[in-house]
Structure formats: structure tokens, C-alpha cells
Amino acid sequence: MDRRLFLKTLATTLAIPTLLPIDVEAETGTGRWLNLVRPQSGERLSVIYKRNGQLDIAGYRKVCALMRDVKADQASVIDLRLLDILDGIRAALVQSGVKNPTFMVHSAFRTWQTNREVGGVLNSYHLKGQAIDFHVHNVPTDVLFKWMQQVKFHQGVGMGYYAGTPNWMHLDSRQVGRTVIWEG
Numbered sequence: 001m002d003r004r005l006f007l008k009t010l011a012t013t014l015a016i017p018t019l020l021p022i023d024v025e026a027e028t029g030t031g032r033w034l035n036l037v038r039p040q041s042g043e044r045l046s047v048i049y050k051r052n053g054q055l056d057i058a059g060y061r062k063v064c065a066l067m068r069d070v071k072a073d074q075a076s077v078i079d080l081r082l083l084d085i086l087d088g089i090r091a092a093l094v095q096s097g098v099k100n101p102t103f104m105v106h107s108a109f110r111t112w113q114t115n116r117e118v119g120g121v122l123n124s125y126h127l128k129g130q131a132i133d134f135h136v137h138n139v140p141t142d143v144l145f146k147w148m149q150q151v152k153f154h155q156g157v158g159m160g161y162y163a164g165t166p167n168w169m170h171l172d173s174r175q176v177g178r179t180v181i182w183e184g
């Protein structure tokens with residue numbers, strides 16, 4: 001299938017409401033896992049961070065290391081609910097026909113200093129390890145963002161879409177009981 005046809009098919013597939021919602025509570029047979037790439041540093045990671053509801057400490061540490069503040073070279077604890085949401089998105093994308101969905105991580109945990117340098121808000125969820133700026137390899141971010149707006153997350157999330165280059169979206173696990181959506 002050529003790329004244009006693939007993207008067109010994907011956009012159509014993602015609009016099918018029966019694929020919703022993303023089930024962040026469910027764990028697939030092999031456990032919860034993520035494919036992560038850090039374009040800034042060239043790192044790649046394919047790892048299981050939870051099996052049968054139990055944290056896989058070694059895997060989780062690798063995720064936290066990859067999602068560190070690359071500029072300051074400082075890692076922190078990354079919110080497990082954020083990771084479970086990403087795993088839910090991954091699983092739903094697999095159902096939608098995307099092979100091996102890979103999250104391209106532009107920013108995750110941020111130190112105070114880095115957050116200030118990039119113009120992040122003072123109470124940014126990035127400071128708490130509860131946010132990620134990303135796109136999914138081979139999936140148009142505007143399509144992904146529209147699709148995610150139809151999803152009913154059990155608790156609140158924040159999500160923002162930023163057009164341009166690179167084309168990416170922000171997602172955070174704010175848990176305020178409502179979902180906040182913006183475009184910038």
C-alpha cells in the first residue's frame with residue numbers, strides 16, 4: 001500500500017466509533033508495554049513496564065530514564081497513569097491497523113530550569129512527570145488528536161495540539177475529573 005493510501009485508510013479507520021474508547025484499565029496478555037524513541041538523543045526503547053498489574057521495576061526505570069530532561073540530563077519518576085494511557089493508545093492503534101505504534105518523545109519530565117527556558121507554565125505537569133509532548137510515528141497528529149477527543153478517559157486528562165514542525169501534541173494525566181483540550 002502506498003503511503004498516501006495508507007494514511008487515507010488510517011484516517012478512515014480511526015473515525016470508526018466502535019474502536020472507542022481507549023481502555024486504559026485493561027492490560028493486554030503480555031503486559032503493558034511501550035515503544036519509545038527520543039529524537040533529541042537518538043535513544044530507542046521497547047519495554048514492558050507492568051505485568052499482571054505489577055510494576056516491572058527494571059522496565060519502569062528504563063522508561064523514566066528515556067523520559068528524562070535530556071538537556072539537564074536529569075530523570076524523575078514518571079506518572080504510571082500517564083504510561084497506562086499511552087499503552088491504551090498503543091493498543092487501540094494496533095486495533096486500528098497501525099503496526100508497532102511508536103511514540104516519538106519530544107519532551108516529558110522537565111526540570112525547573114528547562115521548563116523556564118522553553119516557556120512552560122509555572123505549574124506545568126511536565127515538572128511532575130505527568131506530561132508528554134509526542135507524536136506517533138506514521139500517524140498524522142491532527143488525526144490522532146481528533147480521535148483522542150472522542151475518547152472518554154475515566155479521569156481527566158489535558159491534551160493540546162500544536163501544528164507546525166514538528167507536528168506534535170501534549171498529553172497530561174492531571175486527574176481533575178474533567179478533560180481539558182486546547183489547540184495552540
Ligand SMILES: [Zn+2]
Binds near residue numbers: 126131132133170171
Ligand atoms: Zn507539554
